[in-house]
Amino acid sequence: MEKTVIEVEQVAHVLKLLGDKTRLTMVGLLEGSECCVCEFVEVFQMSQPSISQHLRKLRDAGLVREKRKGQWIFYSINKQHIAYPLIQDLLKHMPDQKEKLEALEAEGLRIICD
Amino acid sequence: MEKTVIEVEQVAHVLKLLGDKTRLTMVGLLEGSECCVCEFVEVFQMSQPSISQHLRKLRDAGLVREKRKGQWIFYSINKQHIAYPLIQDLLKHMPDQKEKLEALEAEGLRIICD
């Protein structure tokens, strides 16, 4: 297991961001695969602006990256972030979120690119 | 390493509590040893009510326990809490906080009981 030591302030900042069910689940989903905004809207059954605002917070902190693919913007986890190993450790204590994406796929709502 | 899997909501709740520099440091300190309120007041240079309110949040969540020893009330980490293994993993990514207590001790402000 990789280990990074991060200043308390920075850890607190990351934990504050992840101390929200929506954002924490987002990160759990992104650990499994890239997702676009409309997939999050489906998974969370929340409004698109609300989803975008959550993603913006994660992006502003550098925890996720965005990449446009045609009409969609895909988000991915930033494995280069100094807190990424910490986040991985966190996620080990949570149920796997991938079933949410599988449910999407079953409904034909998963966006596949490339 | 012990492993516990906790529901997303519960993890988010714990992370929200620890997403505050003061409370996160408190937990880091308590992982090393019990502390009483006046020690926290010294370490954080914050008002006593503010410290008490932070401790109350941690206590309400069951993350810490309190125990009166004479005129002092000592707080300790609750190793029985379902999120304790998660917290231990978190703390591994932070600098050790014990030097703060050593500094207190050097000033003769550490409260030793028993």
Place this chain on the structure above:
DNA sequence: TCAATATATAATTATACACTAATATTTTTA
């Protein structure tokens, strides 16, 4: 080029949060 789709941003509002000031409670000690 126009309509539809996907996404972002801005403004607003209601709620949550952290701190301070004031006060209450408990314990020790003189």
Place this chain on the structure above:
DNA sequence: TAAAAATATTAGTGTATAATTATATATTGA
């Protein structure tokens, strides 16, 4: 038993946060 010390609680205040609504931007496809 009265005063001091340690801690908790309550009320008030300013700020942060999350959601909604409205609007703007960018891309695709007819």
